Amino acid sequence: MEVVVAVGIGVFTAAGVYLLLRPRTFQVIIGLSLLTYAVNLFILSMGRLVVGGAPVLGAGSEGATLADPVPQSLVLTSIVISFSMTALFLVVLLASRGLTGTDHVDGDGEPA
Amino acid sequence: MNLGGLAPHLVAVPILLPLVAGAAMLLLHERQRRAKGVISLLTVTLSVAAALRLLLVVDDPLTPAIVVYRLGDWGAPFGIVLVADRLAVLMVLVTNALGAAGMIYALARWATLGPRFHTLYLLILMGLSGAFLTGDLFNLYVFFEVLLAASYGLLLHGSGKRRVKAGLHYVAVNLAASMAFLVGVSLVYAMTGTLNMADLAVKAAQLGPDELVFLKAGLSVLGVAFLVKSGAWPLSFWLPTTYSAAAAPVAAIFAVMTKVGVYVVLRLGTLMWPEGHALELYGSSWLIAVGLATIVYGSFGVLASTELPRAAGYLTLISSGTLLTVIASGDASVIGGALYYLVGSTLGIGVLFLLCELVSRRNVAPPTGAVEPVFSDDYETALHSEFEGVELGVTLPLATTLLAAAFFLVALQLVGFPPLSGFVAKFAMLKAVLDSGADGYANGPAALAWWVVGTVVASGFAVLVALMRKGVKQFWAEPDTTPTAVRPFEALPVAFLLVILMAITVFAQPVMRYMGATGAGLESPMQYLHSVLPPGGGE
Numbered sequence: 001m002e003v004v005v006a007v008g009i010g011v012f013t014a015a016g017v018y019l020l021l022r023p024r025t026f027q028v029i030i031g032l033s034l035l036t037y038a039v040n041l042f043i044l045s046m047g048r049l050v051v052g053g054a055p056v057l058g059a060g061s062e063g064a065t066l067a068d069p070v071p072q073s074l075v076l077t078s079i080v081i082s083f084s085m086t087a088l089f090l091v092v093l094l095a096s097r098g099l100t101g102t103d104h105v106d107g108d109g110e111p112a
Numbered sequence: 113m114n115l116g117g118l119a120p121h122l123v124a125v126p127i128l129l130p131l132v133a134g135a136a137m138l139l140l141h142e143r144q145r146r147a148k149g150v151i152s153l154l155t156v157t158l159s160v161a162a163a164l165r166l167l168l169v170v171d172d173p174l175t176p177a178i179v180v181y182r183l184g185d186w187g188a189p190f191g192i193v194l195v196a197d198r199l200a201v202l203m204v205l206v207t208n209a210l211g212a213a214g215m216i217y218a219l220a221r222w223a224t225l226g227p228r229f230h231t232l233y234l235l236i237l238m239g240l241s242g243a244f245l246t247g248d249l250f251n252l253y254v255f256f257e258v259l260l261a262a263s264y265g266l267l268l269h270g271s272g273k274r275r276v277k278a279g280l281h282y283v284a285v286n287l288a289a290s291m292a293f294l295v296g297v298s299l300v301y302a303m304t305g306t307l308n309m310a311d312l313a314v315k316a317a318q319l320g321p322d323e324l325v326f327l328k329a330g331l332s333v334l335g336v337a338f339l340v341k342s343g344a345w346p347l348s349f350w351l352p353t354t355y356s357a358a359a360a361p362v363a364a365i366f367a368v369m370t371k372v373g374v375y376v377v378l379r380l381g382t383l384m385w386p387e388g389h390a391l392e393l394y395g396s397s398w399l400i401a402v403g404l405a406t407i408v409y410g411s412f413g414v415l416a417s418t419e420l421p422r423a424a425g426y427l428t429l430i431s432s433g434t435l436l437t438v439i440a441s442g443d444a445s446v447i448g449g450a451l452y453y454l455v456g457s458t459l460g461i462g463v464l465f466l467l468c469e470l471v472s473r474r475n476v477a478p479p480t481g482a483v484e485p486v487f488s489d490d491y492e493t494a495l496h497s498e499f500e501g502v503e504l505g506v507t508l509p510l511a512t513t514l515l516a517a518a519f520f521l522v523a524l525q526l527v528g529f530p531p532l533s534g535f536v537a538k539f540a541m542l543k544a545v546l547d548s549g550a551d552g553y554a555n556g557p558a559a560l561a562w563w564v565v566g567t568v569v570a571s572g573f574a575v576l577v578a579l580m581r582k583g584v585k586q587f588w589a590e591p592d593t594t595p596t597a598v599r600p601f602e603a604l605p606v607a608f609l610l611v612i613l614m615a616i617t618v619f620a621q622p623v624m625r626y627m628g629a630t631g632a633g634l635e636s637p638m639q640y641l642h643s644v645l646p647p648g649g650g651e
Binding site: 020025028032035036039042043046047048070071074077078081082084085086088089092093095096099100105106107 | 250254257260264268271272273276277279280281283284287288290291294295297298299301302307
């Protein structure tokens with residue numbers, strides 16, 4: 001399972017960074033979304049990967065399989081924030097397309 | 113510390129008040145400008161008052177205290193705490209003072225040029241104050257996002273092709289930086305199991321070498337995020353374009369935003385590894401190299417830029433670079449001087465951004481045509497051109513002369529000439545650098561202190577040449593331009609900030625004593641640790 005998660009994060013990150021560096025605004029926003037997925041998975045995996053464990057930590061819980069609840073709450077926050085930021089970026093993207101007439105990130109150049 | 117009644121809640125005021133006021137103002141219609149203006153002004157004034165009151169508490173001559181405010185009354189490290197020490201309160205005060213000036217300035221014209229200006233402006237102040245006050249790493253991320261979200265909106269305020277283009281780059285860069293922030297935070301959590309900064313410092317000292325490697329990796333990724341915010345070279349190419357595209361009052365508050373990055377580097381750098389070299393964590397020689405490169409890049413940029421707002425953007429870089437370079441020494445007296453420089457240069461750059469617009473009004477191009485609205489309710493406001501109504505302002509007598517005088521004063525401040533605080537700040541900072549020479553920059557080569565001094569002085573010269581050229585071009589070389597129309601509401605904040613700059617020069621001794629105490633507090637953070645994590649395990 002660790003390998004699957006690690007490879008998944010790696011693939012998401014690689015694809016995200018590649019798309020982020022592309023010249024079209026739509027590619028950039030997809031790249032940012034993929035990076036977000038990678039980061040969210042990364043945060044979750046930082047609480048150690050546990051299958052079927054309850055999200056509780058505390059005294060007397062030795063031996064039981066438990067998942068660390070803090071990264072789960074962190075990842076919720078980060079999902080909400082990244083999601084809304086992506087939505088905001090989409091608005092800027094559309095405004096830029098409307099004002100410059102092209103979808104190039106620099107606002108000049110041929111439309112795709 | 114003697115805070116009776118509601119006073120302990122003062123710490124939360126600079127965060128909660130703008131949030132509540134900003135949210136409440138969403139209910140008001142865009143046309144209720146007067147009500148919105150009054151609420152906003154009241155809010156920033158109260159925030160400044162709260163920050164001043166806090167300043168008296170944390171700098172109490174008999175019992176200086178660090179005020180720890182436990183949100184939800186959960187003690188650290190389980191709950192989130194707000195920590196008001198000298199550094200945090202100083203930054204909150206600077207933010208809100210500049211915020212008040214920018215708000216007054218915006219009331220004259222900018223606030224009416226687009227929807228929801230007041231709410232966004234108050235939210236950015238809330239985010240900044242929160243980022244300075246919080247004692248929790250993930251909470252810091254949340255406040256970062258609050259201030260960034262507000263800054264995205266504010267940058268686009270007034271719309272126009274240039275702003276949207278700059279905004280696109282700005283949002284993309286900062287979203288990527290936020291990812292780095294998250295990766296760093298989660299690595300730090302994975303290694304230490306805590307997000308509270310004080311607890312982090314305690315836990316980090318107990319880690320074995322294997323875990324330490326990962327912690328340092330995490331903190332380095334975090335550091336990249338902060339360096340993007342502070343505009344350190346080579347992560348700063350977006351900054352001058354963005355700042356020069358923003359509306360004047362927005363650009364003024366953006367001047368504080370770069371200081372958030374510097375603040376966090378300073379805070380985390382001094383908190384972790386308290387004994388030994390303060391900023392060892394970020395590899396102070398790396399930080400010095402990055403800082404010096406930023407100064408050099410900013411100096412060339414300021415010389416090369418043809419328009420004033422762009423030059424002001426590069427000045428922001430020079431200010432950040434200088435701060436990063438000198439705080440990397442980790443020496444208390446150097447940090448004291450650096451903080452004095454931070455206050456002066458932030459306010460100075462803020463005034464310059466405000467002046468940029470007033471000055472450039474003299475040779476304004478004819479209206480550039482109406483801007484297409486993005487949202488349906490933009491129609492009421494956005495269809496007015498940005499330059500429409502410029503003539504309607506009262507033409508103050510001697511306005512041009514006063515503008516020139518203000519520009520001259522700001523230039524003196526930013527170059528670092530007497531009598532303004534820029535000179536005192538650079539002198540205090542560089543003298544401390546040379547005094548601490550061998551020991552402050554121990555991680556680098558022996559002549560490093562001289563390199564730092566040389567670069568800072570040379571950048572001052574570059575700023576002098578650049579600002580002199582701009583001043584001559586603006587005020588002397590075009591004698592037949594019409595007199596500038598300046599509204600009283602626009603002159604007031606400029607005068608207000610200039611008075612503050614003069615005041616911290618005249619009262620340099622008490623101010624420097626405060627900064628020195630702040631530096632000393634950062635160098636030996638035991639008081640911070642004990643305040644957040646009471647030795648007895650809390651109540």
